[in-house]
Amino acid sequence: MSIYALDESMLYNLAGEIEALPPRPHHSALLEAANCIRPGCAFRYALNRGGWYRPGGIIRPDGGRVADSLETWAKAELQICGGDMHELVERYAGSGLLVTRHIGRTHYFVAACGPAPADFLQLEVEELQEVLDRQLVDAGKPPEDLQELTEPILPETLEAQAVAAPRYRFRRLIDMRQTVARAAASDARNAGLSRLLSEWTHSSAAARGHFSDHWIVALREHQDRYRNPVVSASLVSRHARELKPFQWNPDLAGVEMCAQLQAFDRAAGYASAWYAHLVAGTIAPPKVAYAVARDLDAGFSYLPDTEAVLIRNWVAAPYSV
Secondary structure, three states: OOOOOOOOOHHHHHHHHHHHHHHOOOOOOHHHHHOHHHOOOOOOEEEEEEEEEEEEEEEEOOOOEEOOOOOHHHHHHHHHOOOOOHHHHHHHHOOEEEEEEEEEEEEEEEEOOOOOOOOOOOOOEEEEEEEEEEOOOOOOOOOOOOHHHHOOOOOOOOOOEEEEOEEEEEEEEEEEHHHHHHHHHHHHHHHHHHHHHHHHOHHHHHHHHHHHHHHHEEEEEEEOOOEEEEEEEEEOOOOOOOOOOOOOOOOOHHHHHHHHHHHHHHOOOOOHHHHHHHHHOOOOHHHHHHHHHHHHOOOOOOOOHHHHHHHHHHHHHHOOO
C-alpha cells in the first residue's frame, strides 16, 4: 500500500467522481466532490504546476484510434516483426500514423483540518489533454531501434492540435500530518520539514493563517538500492509567482535590513515569510540570516523575540527543506 493512502475505498470512489467530471476553470464541481471527503475540511484551490507531458498513443490520419500507448504497441509490433526494426519501419513508413502526447498540469487543493501546520489534506489532480506530437515514422530519419521509434532525440514535431477533450486524472490525496512523519522516518534529509513546521508553530506566521494558506508540500517517492521506498519532500510557495528575489547587498544592515524584511513579508502576505523562504527556497539567500544575526549581536531589535530565536538557532545549525 502506498504511503500516501488513506481509506482505499474512499480514494477509489473519489478518483472515479473526479475523473468523470469535465475540467472547468474554477474547478467548482471537483471541489464539491472533494469537500465530501471529511466533515469540517473545506478544500480550496492552492496552485498549479504545468509544462510537463507524457507519451501518448497512436492515431490514424482520420483520427481513428490505433493504440492508447505507443510503447506497448511498438513492443508488440516489433515482436510480430521478429525483432527486426527495419521490417517494422517498412510496414508503417507510408501509413501516415501519428503519435500523440498528453500535455498536463497538476492542480493542488488544500483543506486545513486542525490548528497545527501539518494538519491539512492535500489533493493533487492532473489536467491532461491529448495532442498531436509527430509522425510515427520519419522517412528522412527512420528509427534504428525501439528507443528511436518511441523517443526520437530530434523529432519533426507537428502542431499540437487537440485530439481529445481535456480530462482530470486523480493523482493522490495526502494526509499531511501522517505523511510528514513517515517522510522524516523514511529519509533523514526530510528532517528539515519537521523542523520548519515546529518553528512555524512558535513564529509570528502562525497568527496569520494556516501553513497551508501559504505552502504546499511536493512529494516524490522512489526506491533506494535495497528497493525500500524512500520519500523526498520539498516546499512550494503559493506566492512564489508574486515574489521577487531578496535585494541583497553586503552593506545591508539595521534600518535598511528591517525595511527589506518587512517589504518581503508584505508581498508574501504574512509575518516572517522571509525566514520560511530562506529555509525552503532560493528567494531569500542564507546571507540574510547571517546579516540579521550580526544586527542582533549589535543590539538592533527590529525582530520579535520569537523570530530572533529562530535566526540564532538557524545560524547555530543551518538547514533547508
